[in-house]
Amino acid sequence: MKSALLAAVATSTLLLAAPASAQGVKIGILNDQSGVYADYGGKWSVEAARMAIEDFGGEVLGQKVELVTADHQNKPDLATSIARRWYDVENVDMITELTTSSVALAIHELSKEKKKIDIVVGAATSRLTGDACQPYGFHWAYDTRALGVGTGGSLTKAGGDSWFFLTADYAFGYALEKDTSEIVAANGGKVLGSVRVPLNSSDFSSFLLQAQSSKAKIVGLANAGLDTTNSIKQASEFGIVSGGQKLAGLLMTLAEVNGLGLQAAQGLVLTEGYYWDINDRTRHLGERFLKRTGRMPNMIQAGTYSATLSYLKAVKAAGTKDPDAVAKKLKELPVDDDFAQGGKVLENGRMVHDMYLFEVKKPSESKKPWDYYKQLAVVPGEKAFFTAKESGCPLTK
Numbered sequence: 001m002k003s004a005l006l007a008a009v010a011t012s013t014l015l016l017a018a019p020a021s022a023q024g025v026k027i028g029i030l031n032d033q034s035g036v037y038a039d040y041g042g043k044w045s046v047e048a049a050r051m052a053i054e055d056f057g058g059e060v061l062g063q064k065v066e067l068v069t070a071d072h073q074n075k076p077d078l079a080t081s082i083a084r085r086w087y088d089v090e091n092v093d094m095i096t097e098l099t100t101s102s103v104a105l106a107i108h109e110l111s112k113e114k115k116k117i118d119i120v121v122g123a124a125t126s127r128l129t130g131d132a133c134q135p136y137g138f139h140w141a142y143d144t145r146a147l148g149v150g151t152g153g154s155l156t157k158a159g160g161d162s163w164f165f166l167t168a169d170y171a172f173g174y175a176l177e178k179d180t181s182e183i184v185a186a187n188g189g190k191v192l193g194s195v196r197v198p199l200n201s202s203d204f205s206s207f208l209l210q211a212q213s214s215k216a217k218i219v220g221l222a223n224a225g226l227d228t229t230n231s232i233k234q235a236s237e238f239g240i241v242s243g244g245q246k247l248a249g250l251l252m253t254l255a256e257v258n259g260l261g262l263q264a265a266q267g268l269v270l271t272e273g274y275y276w277d278i279n280d281r282t283r284h285l286g287e288r289f290l291k292r293t294g295r296m297p298n299m300i301q302a303g304t305y306s307a308t309l310s311y312l313k314a315v316k317a318a319g320t321k322d323p324d325a326v327a328k329k330l331k332e333l334p335v336d337d338d339f340a341q342g343g344k345v346l347e348n349g350r351m352v353h354d355m356y357l358f359e360v361k362k363p364s365e366s367k368k369p370w371d372y373y374k375q376l377a378v379v380p381g382e383k384a385f386f387t388a389k390e391s392g393c394p395l396t397k
Contacts, residue, residue: 024063025321027053027308028092030079030107031099031122033071036200037225039255041099041122045304047293049096052308060315068092074099074199076106083107087114093321094119096140096307099300101125101172108137115323117330119307122300124224124251125175126386129350133393136323138330138349140310141303141339142273144172146355146384147250148180150271154357154377155218155248156187163248164216165194166207166231168223173197176222176250192216201227204234212240224251229259236264253298257372262363265372269359274299274339275373278356285338286370296370306339310351343381348393352381 029049031041046069053065068086072079079098086092087110095111098104099122111118112134119138120128126145128137156163163184167173173196181191192214195207208231211219219240221228228249235247249256252270276286276296285305289297297305314329315321335343335351343353358373366372388396 025060025065025312025315026086026090026092026094027065027067027311028083028086028095029067029069029097029304030072030082030086030095030103031097032074033069035074036227037074037099037122039259040225040253040298041097041300041304044255044293044295044297044301045097045099045122048289048297048301048305049308051289051292052305052312056309056312060312061319061321065312072100072103074103076100076102079103080106080110083110084114087111087116093117093323094311096120096311097122097300097304099123100170101127101175102170104128105132105171108132108134111136117311117323117326119311121303121307124172126179126391127171127175129346129348130386130391130393133348133391133395135395136327138307138345138351140307140351141299142271142355143350143385144175144179145386146273146379147176147271148183149384150355150357150379151248151250151269152180152183152220153187155246155269156184156189160218160246160248161187161189162216163189163191163218163220164211164214165191165220165222166204166211167194167196168227169196169198172224172251173222177220180220180222180250194222197223197227197231199227202230204231205238207231208235208238208240212238212243212245216245218246218248220248220250221252222250225256226259228252229256232260232264232268241267253300254296254370254372255298255300257360258295258370262361262366262372265360266362267360269357269376271355271357271379272299273353273355274302275356275358275375276302276370277373278375279341281338281341290370302339306335306337309337310335346388347396348388348391350385350388350391352385354381355379355384
């Protein structure tokens, strides 16, 4: 009987083990699919990851690549619960996109505990590769430092030397205001004040009145998604721009410009890490995405394509899914795809690539659908992002 029991236990163990090996490589897209950032990343980022998996061939190391997805509703507790289940029960190997900085920071910590790879694309805070860096965590596409250098630095140099911030009241907003303020000060400008605005606000009137009364030349919108488009629409009603102040969309993407329309968005200066009409490779990705979705990707969606593709390349190069080996390869391999050319990953997990300063075209300047931007400048990656040593990441000491 003892032998029979041992045999039964061994058989059941084998049966339990079999599905895990049969599952292949599993990638999770965890982001906001129903709230304020649903257009900014949302289901469109899922489609971008699906494109990357297809372009890679659908398998790696002889195993099928599977994509799972969930809506975290911008709630760190919910996101952590989903990610924990994915890691512990569903054998997810890597989580990416991770819109919302508070969510990304929470998953970053969980990934460190579980020794799993995460590649943040949608969240902005530079803390992810700064004081909150960890060996299995990576940050793609952009961060608050790059946005500050691009938009904050250029507007200050151009004479916009006094600022007032409308700041999203959570980790992302604080980081974006801090990083931009430092760039403004470094270029001889002054910050006259700021006000914190709850996420997903519908009424910006009291905040805009404070910005208006500050007399600052630049009203910096340290928010994103629908919060940005709503604040721009309401700023127009209050005559902010017609009164002589200029709006700076510190985190604004093609998705928000499309939502506003060129009539409302014209003249805005913004920084993105990708635009579909920069070169042949960006056009190649953009046009393929357009055929699948009916829209051009922004830097979050295109960045999710790149992050997914880079992870699969690292697994192939490592010859294993082992997180330590894959993390090592992610930091060794160049990033050269239709999102970024000549990119590199630093010791702290920051992917460094060129950023672009754009001005939104007037309706009369746009020649075809999605022809929204005039390129003002290229911000080299080495200037846009902190170096590993500057970042404050403990891994670099």
